[in-house]
Amino acid sequence: MRLSAAEGARLLREGDLLALGRAADAVRRQRFGNTVTFLVDRNINYTNVCVNECRFCAFFRRQGAKDAYLLTTEEILAKVRETVEAGGTQVMIQGGLYPDLGLSYYEEMLRAIKREFPQVVIHSFTATEIQHFARQAGLSVRETLLRLQAAGLDSLPGGGAEILVDRVRQRVSPKKIMTEDWLALMRTAHSIGMESTATMVIGLGETMEERMEHMERIRDLQDETGGFRAFIMWTFQPGHTELAAHGAAAEKVSSWDYMRTLAVARLFFDNIAHIQGSWVTQGERVGQLTLGFGADDAGSIMLEENVVRAAGTRYEMSTRKMAALIRGAGREPAQRDTEYRVLKRF
Amino acid sequence: MTTIARARARAEAGERLSLEDALALYEENDLLFLAACARAAKERASGRSVFYTVNRHINLTNICSSNCPLCAFQVEKGDARGYVLSLEDLDQRLAAAAKVPELSEIHIVSALHPEEPFSYYVDVVRAVRAALPGVEIQAFTPVEIVNFAKMTARPVKSILEELQAAGLDGLPGGGAEIFAERVRRIICPKKATAAEWLETMRSAQALGIRTNASMMYGHVETVRERIEHLLAIRDLQDETGGFQAFLLFPFHPAHTKLGEERQLTRVGAWEDLKMMALSRLVLDNVPHMKAFWVMLTLPIAQLALGFGADDLDGTIGEEKIIHAAGAQTGTGITKARLAAMIREAGYEPVERDARYERMGKAGETA
Numbered sequence: 001m002r003l004s005a006a007e008g009a010r011l012l013r014e015g016d017l018l019a020l021g022r023a024a025d026a027v028r029r030q031r032f033g034n035t036v037t038f039l040v041d042r043n044i045n046y047t048n049v050c051v052n053e054c055r056f057c058a059f060f061r062r063q064g065a066k067d068a069y070l071l072t073t074e075e076i077l078a079k080v081r082e083t084v085e086a087g088g089t090q091v092m093i094q095g096g097l098y099p100d101l102g103l104s105y106y107e108e109m110l111r112a113i114k115r116e117f118p119q120v121v122i123h124s125f126t127a128t129e130i131q132h133f134a135r136q137a138g139l140s141v142r143e144t145l146l147r148l149q150a151a152g153l154d155s156l157p158g159g160g161a162e163i164l165v166d167r168v169r170q171r172v173s174p175k176k177i178m179t180e181d182w183l184a185l186m187r188t189a190h191s192i193g194m195e196s197t198a199t200m201v202i203g204l205g206e207t208m209e210e211r212m213e214h215m216e217r218i219r220d221l222q223d224e225t226g227g228f229r230a231f232i233m234w235t236f237q238p239g240h241t242e243l244a245a246h247g248a249a250a251e252k253v254s255s256w257d258y259m260r261t262l263a264v265a266r267l268f269f270d271n272i273a274h275i276q277g278s279w280v281t282q283g284e285r286v287g288q289l290t291l292g293f294g295a296d297d298a299g300s301i302m303l304e305e306n307v308v309r310a311a312g313t314r315y316e317m318s319t320r321k322m323a324a325l326i327r328g329a330g331r332e333p334a335q336r337d338t339e340y341r342v343l344k345r346f
Numbered sequence: 347m348t349t350i351a352r353a354r355a356r357a358e359a360g361e362r363l364s365l366e367d368a369l370a371l372y373e374e375n376d377l378l379f380l381a382a383c384a385r386a387a388k389e390r391a392s393g394r395s396v397f398y399t400v401n402r403h404i405n406l407t408n409i410c411s412s413n414c415p416l417c418a419f420q421v422e423k424g425d426a427r428g429y430v431l432s433l434e435d436l437d438q439r440l441a442a443a444a445k446v447p448e449l450s451e452i453h454i455v456s457a458l459h460p461e462e463p464f465s466y467y468v469d470v471v472r473a474v475r476a477a478l479p480g481v482e483i484q485a486f487t488p489v490e491i492v493n494f495a496k497m498t499a500r501p502v503k504s505i506l507e508e509l510q511a512a513g514l515d516g517l518p519g520g521g522a523e524i525f526a527e528r529v530r531r532i533i534c535p536k537k538a539t540a541a542e543w544l545e546t547m548r549s550a551q552a553l554g555i556r557t558n559a560s561m562m563y564g565h566v567e568t569v570r571e572r573i574e575h576l577l578a579i580r581d582l583q584d585e586t587g588g589f590q591a592f593l594l595f596p597f598h599p600a601h602t603k604l605g606e607e608r609q610l611t612r613v614g615a616w617e618d619l620k621m622m623a624l625s626r627l628v629l630d631n632v633p634h635m636k637a638f639w640v641m642l643t644l645p646i647a648q649l650a651l652g653f654g655a656d657d658l659d660g661t662i663g664e665e666k667i668i669h670a671a672g673a674q675t676g677t678g679i680t681k682a683r684l685a686a687m688i689r690e691a692g693y694e695p696v697e698r699d700a701r702y703e704r705m706g707k708a709g710e711t712a
Contacts, residue, residue: 017652017691018385022378255645256652256690285615286645292377292616328614330375 003268005212011264012208017256024263024294031273032296036326037336040319041090041123042083042303046071046109050096052128054173058237060096070098073112080117086303087319090338092157093124103137103144107151114152121338122153126160127185128177142188149194155338156189158197158232163206164214172204183221190227195339198228198272202261203236203253211261215268222271229340230274230297233262234281255286259293266294274340284325291329297340298326319346350374357383357627360390368573368628377620384623384654391633392656396688397698399705400681401451401660402443406431406470410457412489414534415604416523416565416597420457430462433469440477450699451660452478454485455520458493464505467494468512475513482515482700484556488546489521492538503549510553515700517550519558519593525578526571533565533604544582551588556700559583559632562595563621564613565604572621576628583631590702591634591657594621596641615646619653626654634702639679644687651691657698658684 003011011020047070050060061068071079080091091113110122125133125148134144145153162169164179177185189196198218202211222228235253266275276297277290287298301322319335323346326333335344347355353367357380363371371380409428410420421428431439443449452474467486474483486494486509495502506514523533525540538546547557559579563572583589596618599605626635636657637650647658661679685695697705 018378018382022382025378254687254690255649256687259649282645283643285643286649288614288616289619289646289649324611325614329377329616 002270003264005209005216008212008215008264008268009208011267012211012261015260015264017260017263020260020263020267021293024266025292027266028275028294028296034330034332035334035342036291036296036298036329036331037274037334037340037342038298038322038326039090039300039336039338040086040088040303041092041300042079042086042088044071044076044079044091044093046076046093046095047098048096049098051099052097052173052175054176063099070101073109076109077112077116080113080120083303084117084120087335088303089119089343090121090123090300093122094126094129094157094159097129097132101136103133103139103147106133107147110148110152121155123155123157123338124153126157127182128160130156130185130189131177131181141185142192145185145189145192145194149192153194155194155229156186156196158186158199158228158230161199161214161218162201163204163210164217165206165210168204168206168210179217183217186227187221187225190225195227195229197230197232197276198222199232199234200265201234201236202257203238212268215265219269219271222269226271228272230276231265231269231272232276232278232299233258233265234278237281255282255289258282258286259289262290262295263293284321288325288329291326291331297336298322354379360387360630362630363628365570365573365577368576368624369570371627372569372573372620372624375620377616377623380620380623380627381653384626385652387626387630388635388654388656394692394694395656395696396651396691396693397634397657397696397702398681398684398688399450399660399698399700400446400448401453401662402439402446402449403453403455403662404431404436404439406436406454406456406467407459407462408457409459411460412458412493412534412536414537415607416533416562416602418598418601423460430459433466433473436470436473437477440474443481444477448697448705449478449481450697450705451482451484453518453660454483455487455518456490458490464494464498468508471509471512471514482556483513484516484518484700485509485514487518487521488543488550489538491517491546491550492542502546503553506546506550506553506555510555514555516556516590517547517558519560519589519591520595522560522575522579523562524565524567524571525575526567529565529567529571540578544578547588548582548586551586556590557588558591558593558636559589560593560595561625562597564597564617565599565610566608573624573628576625580629580631583629587631589632591636592625592629592632593636593638593659594618594625594641595638596621598641615642615649618642618646619650622650622655623653644679648687648691651688651693658688 048059048061049063049068083091134141161182166179169178186196200214238252274297275295276299277287277295279287279299301319323333333346334342336342349366350370353370356363356367407430408419408421409423491505494505522543550557561575596613599610634657635655636659637647637655638659639647688695699705
């Protein structure tokens with residue numbers, strides 16, 4: 001029987017970590033056996049200029065700031081080339097909300113990549129960015145997505161969801177898109193055959209009920225569209241951010257809380273196949289342990305991740321090391337593509 | 347019944363595990379099953395309590411005649427990085443320690459200095475005792491004790507008696523590494539042998555000196571050698587009952603000769619927690635299992651509370667030996683933080699003294 005949000009909140013508060021972990025692991029094993037997948041990709045942050053100035057972000061700069069930047073198409077192509085040479089299959093292009101770039105900048109970027117590297121999957125732009133592009137261009141979200149899709153955008157990462165409860169969003173990112181906008185955008189993307197992942201950021205001062213409300217909104221939409229490939233759970237990184245400085249979310253989410261929430265997510269999402277722990281925010285030690293608490297995917301070996309690195313977390317990961325960590329958990333490592341098809345076993 | 351079925355049944359029932367049982371459980375790799383059994387064993391041993399203490403580490407010298415390939419801390423005599431803590435410097439450190447509220451333990455572990463006379467170490471213990479009358483002095487691993495005995499050509503018992511008379515309360519459990527002779531020849535060829543380590547502990551326990559035991563894993567040993575190591579500790583404990591706590595030291599290869607020569611990497615957190623649970627299950631007669639956060643990192647130490655650990659060790663002012671081998675953990679932590687981690691895991695934080703008796707109300711001063 002399906003877990004209710006209320007039951008989920010109770011488990012997040014009082015559930016026994018080991019019992020939840022064992023139940024979540026049993027579900028994972030039934031679906032994926034002994035295989036643990038990972039992706040090799042590169043994050044390309046095309047700009048750090050952002051009009052949003054979110055309190056939890058350590059990455060953004062104001063336009064005209066000394067260390068503000070905007071990458072040219074040539075610079076982006078060079079990074080894609082390096083990705084391909086390093087065995088990467090996907091690029092995740094994300095950036096700040098640049099104040100005055102037309103949609104053509106993004107279309108040209110996508111076309112150029114597809115022209116030179118047709119084999120590379122472009123899994124790019126958060127919901128917040130897409131909405132920003134649409135506003136700048138005076139287009140609907142649907143038209144914007146169709147044009148980006150025509151230019152080569154394959155799928156959407158699930159970032160920017162944070163916690164899909166406006167009370168929390170008003171406090172931590174008042175200028176980012178609100179809950180209904182995020183969900184509507186994902187619904188639209190799924191409706192044109194553009195699949196995505198979904199994410200959650202915990203540690204933003206949200207209640208357990210709010211975590212479950214977030215998960216329920218995603219599960220409900222998944223019932224409707226089936227377009228979410230995976231659910232990924234991050235933690236808020238308090239280093240260097242205004243939100244941390246103001247004490248709004250000063251304590252880092254503990255490993256205990258992280259594992260318990262991850263296990264509940266696996267049990268709650270009976271309609272999302274893949275559950276991914278965040279090795280980037282948790283580090284490889286906790287990351288490896290997520291494989292025992294319901295995660296079937298280890299995320300990606302990222303060749304570049306400026307956003308997370310700026311907040312004081314930096315974990316380097318190579319294919320060999322990733323495979324060794326997965327084997328160290330007694331599982332069989334496999335490199336996958338964006339659609340979770342196994343490409344290579346180790 | 348298959349070997350693994352029997353092993354699982356025994357682990358679940360809290361019955362004593364054999365070498366074959368432990369090997370089968372290791373091989374099966376059902377991590378959270380091991381955790382559940384180990385946690386039940388912990389709760390049988392110490393109920394809802396999880397302990398921590400306010401302690402300070404002092405490393406008297408890093409100049410060592412043992413030159414163990416596993417070590418990143420030691421230097422040879424004449425090396426510019428070498429130091430010996432003078433009694434004057436020690437006094438300063440002790441004056442600082444005296445101001446630490448509710449300090450309960452001074453932990454002293456050092457290199458095997460080739461020339462420093464035994465009287466220096468006795469003077470150190472005396473100085474600590476004089477400066478911190480109520481504080482537990484946990485000092486000198488059996489490896490150091492054996493070294494003192496060799497240097498002075500005196501029996502271990504007489505060395506222990508003199509130190510005890512000067513104020514020594516307990517021996518830390520370090521230096522056990524892996525007892526197998528094959529392994530010791532590779533990782534620490536000049537160190538005290540397994541027999542010497544165990545015999546020193548037996549002597550200390552007979553004198554009423556509190557002791558801990560340990561194992562260092564994740565280098566060149568086999569899983570069987572790990573389990574045999576645990577069984578040797580269990581056997582001695584059956585005889586004496588003198589070990590209070592067991593500690594696991596995952597090998598930190600950075601900056602060590604052993605790590606460089608054999609291209610070793612630090613084992614993962616999965617292995618750490620698996621060994622935690624398995625050790626709790628095999629060592630059914632040792633009261634406490636420490637999750638040493640300096641080794642494990644705080645997030646993993648907290649999770650270890652679900653894998654049979656019941657002691658987060660201490661606040662630790664400064665620790666040099668493990669950090670020399672590349673541990674990235676901070677060098678100290680507040681009581682409030684330790685207590686909060688324990689509460690979140692569903693247990694009751696207990697600030698303990700050296701006898702595992704409750705000190706004050708947990709987390710009150712931080």
